[in-house]
Amino acid sequence: MLKRNLCSSLIMAAMVAVPVQKAQAGDAGAALGGLILGGIIVNELNKNKQRQRTVYRAAPSYSAAREENRQIQTALNYFGYNAGSPDGVMGSRSRSAVSQYQAQMGFTPDGRIDPYERDFLLGSYQRALSSSHVAPYNQIMASQGPSGLLRTYRNEQLGISTTAAQAAPVPAPAPAPMPAPVATSAPAPAPVPQPVAPAAPQPVTARQENASLPAFTFGQSDRSVNEHCNQINVLTAANGGITAPGRVKDKEFALNEQFCLARTHAMAESTSITATIPNMTDAQIEQQCEGLAQVIAPQLTSLSTSRPDQVIADTSAVIQSSGQPIQQLASGGKVCLGVGYRTDNAQMALASAVLLAAAGQLGYGEVISHHMREGFGTAKADPAGSNAWMQMALESVTSTAGAAVMGQSPDRVAVLQDATVGGGSAALPAFPAKN
Incomplete structure (x- = not known):
C-alpha cells in the first residue's frame, strides 16, 4: 500500500512539473520573439515556427x-x-x-x-x-x-499598374442642315488686277544666321526591373516556356529569364520572412531597407572597378563593424532584396545582394551579375566584370552542399552555365573538305 501511494505521488508530481517546463519554454519563446536588431532582424525562433507550420501544411491528410x-x-x-x-x-x-x-x-x-x-x-x-x-x-x-x-x-x-478602362467614345454630332439657296443678282465683273512689282528680297536676320538644331541636357532615369521582367515574361510565354538546359540559343535572353526567375523567388522568400517580423509595418521595413542601401552604397560604386573578392572584403568589414550577428543580418538582407524588387528600387536590391554575398552566401553573386550586365542600380559593366560574379556564384552552388539560393535548381544552374560559359555560342560552319 505504501508503494502504491508513493507511485501515485510521483506520477502526480511529474504531471505538475510538465506544464511548468512548457510554460517556461513558452515564456522564453515569447521573449526571443520580441527581439529586433536594427529594425529588420528576424529572430530564429519565429523562423523555425514558420518552417514547422509550412512542413505541417505540406503534409495534410x-x-x-x-x-x-x-x-x-x-x-x-x-x-x-x-x-x-x-x-x-x-x-x-x-x-x-x-x-x-x-x-x-x-x-x-x-x-x-x-x-x-x-x-x-x-x-x-x-x-x-x-x-x-x-x-x-x-x-x-x-x-x-x-x-x-x-x-x-x-x-x-510586381508593381505594374493596370490601365484604367477608357471612356466610351462620344458620338459625333449630326451635321447641321444645309441652308436653302437664296436667289442673288448677277455678280458685277471683277476688276482687272494690276501687275504688282516683285518684292525686294528681305535681308537675312541674325536669328536666321544663328539657327541650329535644339540641344538639351536630359536627366538619366533609372531603369525599371519591373518593366524589364514584364517584357521578358511576355516573350517567354510567346516562346512556349522558359529556355531549357541544352537549348540555349540566345544567351542574353536566357540570362534575363533566369534573372526574372531569381527575382520572383527573392520576393517570395522576403514575403515569408516579413510575416515573422513583429510590430513593424511595411513602411517601417521599407525605411530600414533604404538605410541598408545607403550603408552599402560605397561598395556599389566599386563594382565596376574591383574584383568580387575585394568588394566582398570591403563589405565584410562593414558588417563586422556593425556588431550584429551575421545570420540575422543575412535574414535582413533577404527581406530587403525582396522589398527592393517589389518597390522597383534596383539599388536597394543590389545592395542587399552584395550584403548577402559578403555574409557568406555567395550564390547571390548571380543577382549582382545580372544587375551589372543590365545596368540595374549601377552602371553597366563590361562582360568580364559581370561574368566574374556569375562564375563565383556557380562555383559556390556546385561545390558547396546547401549553398543554392533563389531557387537555383540543377536546371537553373545548367542554363546559367550554358549562357555564361559558352552554350549556344555562334560559330562559323565547318564542313569536311571535298576530296
Whole structure:
C-alpha cells in the first residue's frame, strides 16, 4: 500500500512539473520573439515556427490533399490550362496544366506547384470570381480571356499598374442642315488686277544666321526591373516556356529569364520572412531597407572597378563593424532584396545582394551579375566584370552542399552555365573538305 501511494505521488508530481517546463519554454519563446536588431532582424525562433507550420501544411491528410488538388484543378481550368476533371488526382494532364501555368507566369515549368505558386493561383481565382465583371478587368476578360486576367494580376503583384478602362467614345454630332439657296443678282465683273512689282528680297536676320538644331541636357532615369521582367515574361510565354538546359540559343535572353526567375523567388522568400517580423509595418521595413542601401552604397560604386573578392572584403568589414550577428543580418538582407524588387528600387536590391554575398552566401553573386550586365542600380559593366560574379556564384552552388539560393535548381544552374560559359555560342560552319 505504501508503494502504491508513493507511485501515485510521483506520477502526480511529474504531471505538475510538465506544464511548468512548457510554460517556461513558452515564456522564453515569447521573449526571443520580441527581439529586433536594427529594425529588420528576424529572430530564429519565429523562423523555425514558420518552417514547422509550412512542413505541417505540406503534409495534410489524404482527404484534405484531395480537396486542395480539386481547387488547384478548378483554378487551372478557369484560367485556360486544361487540367481535366477536377477529381483531386494530379495526373499527367494536371501536371501539364501546371507546367503551362508556370511557364506563362515566369516560374520554373517543372509541373510541381510549390506553395507560393499555389497560393497565387488560388488567390487569383477567388479574385477573378469577384472582380472579372468590373472595370477595367471586364474589358481585359473580354479582349484577352481568363489567362489575360491572370497575367494582369501577376503584373499588379510586381508593381505594374493596370490601365484604367477608357471612356466610351462620344458620338459625333449630326451635321447641321444645309441652308436653302437664296436667289442673288448677277455678280458685277471683277476688276482687272494690276501687275504688282516683285518684292525686294528681305535681308537675312541674325536669328536666321544663328539657327541650329535644339540641344538639351536630359536627366538619366533609372531603369525599371519591373518593366524589364514584364517584357521578358511576355516573350517567354510567346516562346512556349522558359529556355531549357541544352537549348540555349540566345544567351542574353536566357540570362534575363533566369534573372526574372531569381527575382520572383527573392520576393517570395522576403514575403515569408516579413510575416515573422513583429510590430513593424511595411513602411517601417521599407525605411530600414533604404538605410541598408545607403550603408552599402560605397561598395556599389566599386563594382565596376574591383574584383568580387575585394568588394566582398570591403563589405565584410562593414558588417563586422556593425556588431550584429551575421545570420540575422543575412535574414535582413533577404527581406530587403525582396522589398527592393517589389518597390522597383534596383539599388536597394543590389545592395542587399552584395550584403548577402559578403555574409557568406555567395550564390547571390548571380543577382549582382545580372544587375551589372543590365545596368540595374549601377552602371553597366563590361562582360568580364559581370561574368566574374556569375562564375563565383556557380562555383559556390556546385561545390558547396546547401549553398543554392533563389531557387537555383540543377536546371537553373545548367542554363546559367550554358549562357555564361559558352552554350549556344555562334560559330562559323565547318564542313569536311571535298576530296
